[in-house]
Amino acid sequence: MTTAARPTFEPARGGRGKGEGDLSQLSKQYSSRDLPSHTKIKYRQTTQDAPEEVRNRDFRRELEERERAAAREKNRDRPTREHTTSSSVSKKPRLDQIPAANLDADDPLTDEDEDEDFEEESDDDDTAALLAELEKIKKERAEEQARKEQEQKAEEERIRMENILSGNPLLNLTGPSQPQANFKVKRRYFTLMSWIYIADWEFYTKRSHKNICSK
Numbered sequence: 001m002t003t004a005a006r007p008t009f010e011p012a013r014g015g016r017g018k019g020e021g022d023l024s025q026l027s028k029q030y031s032s033r034d035l036p037s038h039t040k041i042k043y044r045q046t047t048q049d050a051p052e053e054v055r056n057r058d059f060r061r062e063l064e065e066r067e068r069a070a071a072r073e074k075n076r077d078r079p080t081r082e083h084t085t086s087s088s089v090s091k092k093p094r095l096d097q098i099p100a101a102n103l104d105a106d107d108p109l110t111d112e113d114e115d116e117d118f119e120e121e122s123d124d125d126d127t128a129a130l131l132a133e134l135e136k137i138k139k140e141r142a143e144e145q146a147r148k149e150q151e152q153k154a155e156e157e158r159i160r161m162e163n164i165l166s167g168n169p170l171l172n173l174t175g176p177s178q179p180q181a182n183f184k185v186k187r188r189y190f191t192l193m194s195w196i197y198i199a200d201w202e203f204y205t206k207r208s209h210k211n212i213c214s215k
Helices: 051-055 059-090 112-167 192-214
Strands: none
16 A cells, blocks of 8 residues: 555654754755746847847848749749740641642631631620520519518418407407307216216106106
8 A cells, every 4th residue: 555645754853952842843955846946047048039139120121032932932933834824826727838739729718816806896795695684584583582572471460360350269250150059067087076966966866756656
């Protein structure tokens, strides 16, 4: 069994010297963690944005240099993209590059620029038609939604009025379509005294009948 759970692992002992027998006296021992620490202030070094270093820096010049470097890097990547775009455009067969053997005399010769303009105009017309159709569909859906909401509100109002009129039984007594209300309490059972009264009445009736017959 462990002995570390004892209330006093190292019990206090009274000595024989002066003041050693007084257990209420404060101890003069202290832990190393109670000693003062961090007694010196840490200053920023040269590479840690010290005040002298920051005071002598020209932040505006550094910012302008970084902006120029970013602009040079951006301009360096631009010719590559332009070359890629031009190469992709050059892949399209031009009319003057098609050999004469592949041309038919009956085919009309059209300019490439005219074809491109015609394609752009047709694309614009298709886009405008699609946008108009989309707006028409949105408008129809909005009208349908508004109509459904109006019908739902009218139905809810009708149900509410019916509940108000039919909720009070006093208002339904004279209604033409409502049946006549009956507030009579139906007798569902007989009490014990009622059964006794019926039995006595039957016994008295039979006895009277016998007396009449005997006479």
